[in-house]
Every structure is written in C-alpha cells, then in structure tokens.
Amino acid sequence: MKASFNPSLYLVTDSTMVSITELPTIVEKCVLGGVTMVQLREKTASTRAFVSIAFQLKEILAKYHVPLIINDRIDVALAIDADGIHIGQDDMPYHIARRILGPDKIIGLSVESYKQVEEANLLDVDYIGISPVFNTPTKTDTKTTFGIEGVEKIVAMSKHRTVAIGGIHLDNARPIIKAGANGVAVVSALMKATDPKKEAQKFKEIL
Amino acid sequence: MKASFNPSLYLVTDSTMVSITELPTIVEKCVLGGVTMVQLREKTASTRAFVSIAFQLKEILAKYHVPLIINDRIDVALAIDADGIHIGQDDMPYHIARRILGPDKIIGLSVESYKQVEEANLLDVDYIGISPVFNTPTKTDTKTTFGIEGVEKIVAMSKHRTVAIGGIHLDNARPIIKAGANGVAVVSALMKATDPKKEAQKFKEIL
Structure with missing residues (x-):
C-alpha cells in the first residue's frame, strides 16, 4: 500500500550547496524543525556515492516516519527501496x-507550463511540482516563473496535490499556501541556513 | 533464461565523440561489419534522452540478435528491457x-586491479572488463594500464569471461586475444572511423 505523505514543508537537497558528507546532519536538523518530506537531488555524484548517501538518509528519515523521495534516478530509488x-x-x-x-x-x-498541468491530469501522479514559482539561482534551465497567480490557477486546474518550488523563503512562503498549494518545496533557504532546525521551525510557524 | 552472448568484438559508444543523433547509424554500420555486442555509455544526456536513444538502439540490434548492454544506469536498462x-x-x-x-x-x-579480479571471482558476474589495457583518451580516471602481460595474468586468475578495454585499435587487438581474452571492447577506433562497417570488418579479420 502506498504510504500517506504530507508535502507541506518539503526539503529538496542540493549537494552543490553543501558537501555530501554534511547532508545527513543538515537533513536531520531540518526534520527536527518540522520538515515533512525530503527529496534527495544529486546530479554530480557517482551512482555508488548516490546510493550510499540515499541509504544514510533513509535510515535517518525512517526514525521520524518522513518519506524519502529520490530525484530522477529510479535505479537509486530501487536500490534503497525509497518511498518514491x-x-x-x-x-x-x-x-x-x-x-x-x-x-x-x-x-x-x-x-x-499550464499545458503540462493538463497532461499531468491524465496521469495518476501523486503530486505535481509547480516549477518555478519564483526566480531561483538553483535551477537555471527553467524559463518563466508562475508567481502566486500561477499557483492559484494551477491549484484550480489540477486534480493532483500541488507543491510549489523555486525561490521560496520565509518572506514569500505564506501566500503560496494561501493560494491553495499543498506544500512548499524549499532548497537553499534550508540548505544554506546557519541553523537549519530553527529555520524549518520558522517555516512551520508561517505555514 | 539468460541470453547467450559473444563479447569478441564489443562496441562501446561514446556520445562525446559523435552526436547522439548519429549513434543509431554508426552502431548499425558497426554491427553490419561484425560487432557482436554493444554497450551504450552516456554520461551527459538527460534520462529521457538516454532512454530514447536506448530504445532506438534496441530496435536496431534486435534485428541482428546483437545484445544491448547499458552502462551504469539500471533505470534505463529496465525502461527498455535491455539485455544487461x-x-x-x-x-x-x-x-x-x-x-x-x-x-x-x-x-x-x-x-x-588484480585485487578487484579476485573480488569479482566471488560474484556471479557474466564477464569482467579489464580496464584499461592501454592508455586511452576516453577514460581519464583510471590510473595504471594492464598491458598484454596483465591480460594474461587476469585471464589465468579469473573464473569469468574477460573483455579488454582501453586504447584498443587495429594494431594492438590481436595480442589481446592471443593472451586469452574473450573479447576486445572498442570505443574510438570504431566510433571515429570514417567507414565504421569496414573498420569493424578489419577487426573481425584480425581477431
């Protein structure tokens, strides 16, 4: 049976921001602060290193019953029996x-794009990632930002749960949830925080 | 049941040498010239592009009953039901x-390394790739070359079939087979050939 999941405060990792060896500690701090779901995104490591860090995160997240999602690599997800x-x-x-x-x-x-929202409505995906809501330095390959109005429009169009991603920080997270999104995906605001636990707690208060 | 395979002339692709759109034509020419096995190695393309080219190669190779092996990416291998x-x-x-x-x-x-040959003896792998036999511009992360003596030594040590790779071209392929290897894996000598079919035929004559 599929595990239930709560995407309200969704951490997406980025090992270009922190060293891969620091990831387990940062992720655990974020979870202690209230992160509800974690996506491991790794674009440069070898498959072996990716599998290794994924195993480490799985072990940590299992303690807190927080789902671990692997970005892109189904082979890594199968290797560690990730949640998705x-x-x-x-x-x-x-x-x-x-x-x-x-x-x-x-x-x-x-x-x-809105066209891709319509296409996703024909699939039994578990959630869609609205990408990007705002401008972000972590994704340079995406063209236009949806903004809050775009989130509202997509929430109305989509039959799936929605998570917004892209340039989300403490100052702009609340309107996204007010617009109806089921969650915010946060990268740099948490990964680069001096105190990731406290930062995650602040997000929790806002959301 | 596992398909039987003949690794005697094993083409390993490299899309840094030719554009990904040229791959199907080059691979088919190589097979017409006598290549017995193909490995698709792709380190820069998106997963979607990798799956797409893998599907194309599978369709071509199926006509000739030549096995398609995917480098590293089990997700891509599963997606197209590759031979391995x-x-x-x-x-x-x-x-x-x-x-x-x-x-x-x-x-x-x-x-x-020889230590890794011993480790591989404890596994039920289907063949080992002796890497690299000679110096090669396509792999920069490997340290020492085995040379012909190394191939002889590994053939004697290994309980598995052996394929040599690294800097193999028409002038140095024959001693590798004489040393007991079951095959030679060829990258640039075939990928960069003006006439890949003729080049593969020349390899066939030598081996």
Missing part, C-alpha cells in the same frame, strides 16, 4: 517510471 | 544490481 521518486519533464517518462516502480511508490512530476 | 548492464567500481554495487535486475540479465563488471 520525483521526475521532471526531461527525466524518465511517467508511464515507464510507474511500470518499473509499481503502484505503491510516490511519483511526483514537475510541471513547467 | 555494465558497471564500474563507482557504479551500483554488484549485489544490488543483481537483486534489481534478476538472474536473467547480463552484468559485466570493470576491474581496475
């Missing part, structure tokens, strides 16, 4: 991903 | 790869 994957439009096509992972894994899909 | 994977020492650990792929897929493992 998150795919973008350049990653594995959804139908193939679902066939490989089966019905019980969480699959999130990034949408970067 | 080839993993290096920094890729997925062998036991996990075998668990995910099951007993019927070919798994090849690169060895870069």
Whole structure:
C-alpha cells in the first residue's frame, strides 16, 4: 500500500550547496524543525556515492516516519527501496517510471507550463511540482516563473496535490499556501541556513 | 533464461565523440561489419534522452540478435528491457544490481586491479572488463594500464569471461586475444572511423 505523505514543508537537497558528507546532519536538523518530506537531488555524484548517501538518509528519515523521495534516478530509488521518486519533464517518462516502480511508490512530476498541468491530469501522479514559482539561482534551465497567480490557477486546474518550488523563503512562503498549494518545496533557504532546525521551525510557524 | 552472448568484438559508444543523433547509424554500420555486442555509455544526456536513444538502439540490434548492454544506469536498462548492464567500481554495487535486475540479465563488471579480479571471482558476474589495457583518451580516471602481460595474468586468475578495454585499435587487438581474452571492447577506433562497417570488418579479420 502506498504510504500517506504530507508535502507541506518539503526539503529538496542540493549537494552543490553543501558537501555530501554534511547532508545527513543538515537533513536531520531540518526534520527536527518540522520538515515533512525530503527529496534527495544529486546530479554530480557517482551512482555508488548516490546510493550510499540515499541509504544514510533513509535510515535517518525512517526514525521520524518522513518519506524519502529520490530525484530522477529510479535505479537509486530501487536500490534503497525509497518511498518514491520525483521526475521532471526531461527525466524518465511517467508511464515507464510507474511500470518499473509499481503502484505503491510516490511519483511526483514537475510541471513547467499550464499545458503540462493538463497532461499531468491524465496521469495518476501523486503530486505535481509547480516549477518555478519564483526566480531561483538553483535551477537555471527553467524559463518563466508562475508567481502566486500561477499557483492559484494551477491549484484550480489540477486534480493532483500541488507543491510549489523555486525561490521560496520565509518572506514569500505564506501566500503560496494561501493560494491553495499543498506544500512548499524549499532548497537553499534550508540548505544554506546557519541553523537549519530553527529555520524549518520558522517555516512551520508561517505555514 | 539468460541470453547467450559473444563479447569478441564489443562496441562501446561514446556520445562525446559523435552526436547522439548519429549513434543509431554508426552502431548499425558497426554491427553490419561484425560487432557482436554493444554497450551504450552516456554520461551527459538527460534520462529521457538516454532512454530514447536506448530504445532506438534496441530496435536496431534486435534485428541482428546483437545484445544491448547499458552502462551504469539500471533505470534505463529496465525502461527498455535491455539485455544487461555494465558497471564500474563507482557504479551500483554488484549485489544490488543483481537483486534489481534478476538472474536473467547480463552484468559485466570493470576491474581496475588484480585485487578487484579476485573480488569479482566471488560474484556471479557474466564477464569482467579489464580496464584499461592501454592508455586511452576516453577514460581519464583510471590510473595504471594492464598491458598484454596483465591480460594474461587476469585471464589465468579469473573464473569469468574477460573483455579488454582501453586504447584498443587495429594494431594492438590481436595480442589481446592471443593472451586469452574473450573479447576486445572498442570505443574510438570504431566510433571515429570514417567507414565504421569496414573498420569493424578489419577487426573481425584480425581477431
């Protein structure tokens, strides 16, 4: 059976911001502060290093019953029996991903246009990632930002749960939830925080 | 049941040498010239592009009953139901790869030291890749070359079939087979050939 999940405060890791060896500590602090879901995104490590860090995070997150989602790499997700994957439009096509992972894994899909929201409505994805809401330095390959109005429009259009991502920090998180999104995905605001636990707590208070 | 395979003339692709759109044509020409096995190695493309080219190659190779092996990426291998994977020492650990792929897929493992040959003897891999035999511009992360003497030594040590890789071209292929290796893996000598079919035929004559 598919695990239930709460995407309200969704941490997305970025090992270009911190060294991969620091990730377990930072992730655990974020969870202690209230992060409800974690996505491991790793674009440069070897498969072996990716699997190794994924195992470490899985062990930590299991203690807190926080789901671990792997970005893009279904092989890594299978290796560690992760809770699910998150795919973008350049990653594995959804139908193939679902066939490989089966019905019980969480699959999130990034949408970067309203047309892609409509296409996602035809799929049984578990949530869509509205990407990007705001301008962000961590993703340079996306073109237009949706803004709060875009989030409102997508929430109305989509039959799926929605998580907003892109340039989200303490000052702009609240309007996203007010616009109806089920969660905010946060990268640098948590990864780069001096005190990740306290920062996550502040997000919790706002949301 | 596992497909039988003949690794005697094993083409390893490299999309840094040719554009990904040219790959299907080059690979087919190589097969017409006598290539017996193909490994798709792709380190820069998106997962979607990787899956797409893998599907194209599978369709071509199926016509000739030539096995398609995917380098590193088990997700891509599963997506297209490839004949197997080839993993290096920094890729997925062998036991996990075998668990995910099951007993019927070919798994090849690169060895870069005599110690790794001994370790591979404890695993039910389908062949080992002796890497590198000679100096090569396509792999910069490997340290020492085995040379012909090293191939002889490994052939004697290994309980697995052996394929040599690294800097192999028409002038140095024959001694590798004489040393007892079951095959030569060729990258640039075929990928960069003006006439890949003719080049593959020349290899066939030598081997």
